[in-house]
Amino acid sequence: MIRFEAVSKRFSDRLVLGGLDLEVREGELLVLIGASGCGKTTTLRLVNRLIEPTSGRVLVQGRPASAVTAVELRRTIGMVFQRFALFPHLSVADNVGIVPRLLGWDAQRTRARVDELLALVALPAEEYRDRAPAMLSGGQQQRVGLARALAARPRIMLLDEPFGALDPASRDRLQAEYRKLHDALGLTTILVTHDMTEALLLADRIAVMVHGRIAQVGTPGEVFNSPASPVVAEHLDAPRRQLSRLAALGGRGNDP
């Protein structure tokens, strides 16, 4: 569905990606994980050409990403941002309907689609369509962000730390809901995070990035049970500690 072939990216004198090879399969949810500055967000942005590679190529649905104009390409790919990035001067409905508007849909069709999308992300349209983004909680804003990204029925979704700015309760709920949406809509998703617990929970496959290269790609089980390198193993420290702690607490919790 998406393939990176020997992609490198250089920002002035800093090499962010050095020969990246990665394939994202149709219908899978791939989590791209790594420390800050490892190049995971850069990788994500290469897919919808918010940035262009210095060398190598990116294939989207079997064709080079550069085969169509960036604008056409982006209208077929949804993107969700960590800080939501809703347009503050537009209502919820106008935010969600932005891509239909760009595509020139008529008002009736856009309205129907917006209502449908708001229902999909569990925001009742009658209550939320005319609100300003600033009047919503973080979780609600990200639901709007998700609905906006899904508006034109994209087959590919790019999520840039989508749950990072949410409180734990909202995060858990939205994570689970997104996983369901992904499956129900048959999406192909790349989700960027630095949270291994989130990756283990959501991913079909996890790609661990270290210094602009892929250190390991595998199912959560493969990565968890046999990390390919000490650096990958380091990412697993936190979930492991959590697991043992929870086991210990669970033991005590069983006491009557």
Place this chain on the structure above:
Amino acid sequence: MHHVASSHGWPLSAAEAMTPNLAEQLGRLPELLGQHVRVTGLALLVGLLLALPLGVVAARSRSVGAAALGAAGVVQTIPSLALLALMVPLLGQFGFWPALIALVLYSVLPILRNTVVGLRGVPGELIEAGRATGMTSGQLLRIVELPLALPVVLAGVRTATVWVVGAATLSTPVGQPSLGNLVFAGLQTRNWTAVLVGCGAAAGLAVTLDVMLAALERELGRRSRGRAALAAAGLVTLFVGGALLPLWSPGVSGGRSAPGAIRADQSAVARGPVVVGAKTFTEQYILAEAIELRLRGAGLEVKRADSLGSSVAFDALRTGQLDVYVEYTGTLWSNAMKRASAAPRWQVTAAVGAWLAETHGIRALGTLGFENAYAFAMRRDRAEQLGVRSIADLAPKASRLRLGSDYEFFSRPEWVAVREAYGLGFAGLVSFDSSLMYDAVARGEVDVITAFSSDGRIAALDLVVLDDPLPALPPYDAILLLGPRVANDEAVVKALGALVGGIPVDRMRRANLMVDRAADKRSPRDAALWLLESSPGR
């Protein structure tokens, strides 16, 4: 008799004369306010249309941004009066266009700067989000960047509006009527009511526009489109309504007119209105009124261009945008003809007339019968105390004395000539508005002034005029000039011929004093009527 405005306190001293005077000034208000709103509104509109796209380009390109903001910043450092004055020679004409262009240039900086700041202030993640949804750069600008920058842009428009409304009062000296006409003429004729009406109207206009723009800004900030549209509609109404004000105003059409004015016989006019000019002092206003009265009396249509800068008036006449005004032979002799030495009165008059006809096709219809010369004048007690009777006597004492003059004298060749001839080295040189220098010498703030010899205040304040024994200063006969367009127009020549030689200096002084004095003040029109009635042979 003391003519100091502040010591009289203008609201009290003028109280009895206030009502008719106020009525007259308010009567002129619709026409001038309308002109003011028209030139201000158009300047802001054009400024906005220029600055907004430039700001968009400048926000995206560092180099264009630096260049555009730099250039606009330089324009802003030019004083507005100078910028307006510069436009006249640059465009080769006076009136509406130089005023408009100067005001447009003036309005560009705040709008440009705020557009750049506003656009650069749009959060990067929103731009990224816009691009990610597949917006083209035009759509991104229209849907995301401009709406988000709009409140900041509007704040710039507000700044520009207040600046331009203020600066537009200074378009009077370049020939564009504005509320400045009331301020300039009022200052020159010591008519504080006129000054107040002009200032008040300008301030009121600025405040009204600012309040409406603030409302627009606030409602856009609240994203309430209905009320924002209402505020915008109010602004448009104000500009359009204001611009049409002169048409609506009863009894006024085209040029200015007043109760009792003799109306032109429209059917008899094929040449278009005769444009009559006046420089920025009382005598000029009175003479322009007298010329207008004579022309209208002959059934000619008249347009007035008041409060023109000295060189603006001559250039306008030369280029055919002005048809008639009164100049002074010495001014042309020294400044236009660049003659350094003085010469006898008749010789200067003859030389000036010949030169005007040969080089510019201007007809000197004749001298009016009086001189308005630069006259070194002192308070009588001070002159007697120092034992000064002539400019020559000043030379040894000048290092302890201060000389006051109008704006232009110290940069005129006459000053160089008189300074060199007598070896004058004053302790200080002070430039005043000419209407204020008489008070300054009367109060002792300066010791000597370069008074105007036809000014009634010389006698009224008991000033002594010092002799010029050499002489170093040329004669300054008032001379009636006809521009190329009407130089051979029989009707004009016939109507104005009667003024030639008809105004002796004592009559001009009395007419000037009627307008300039604090008590029993008359309008320039009244003084002109008196001048025409009292002239011998009429």
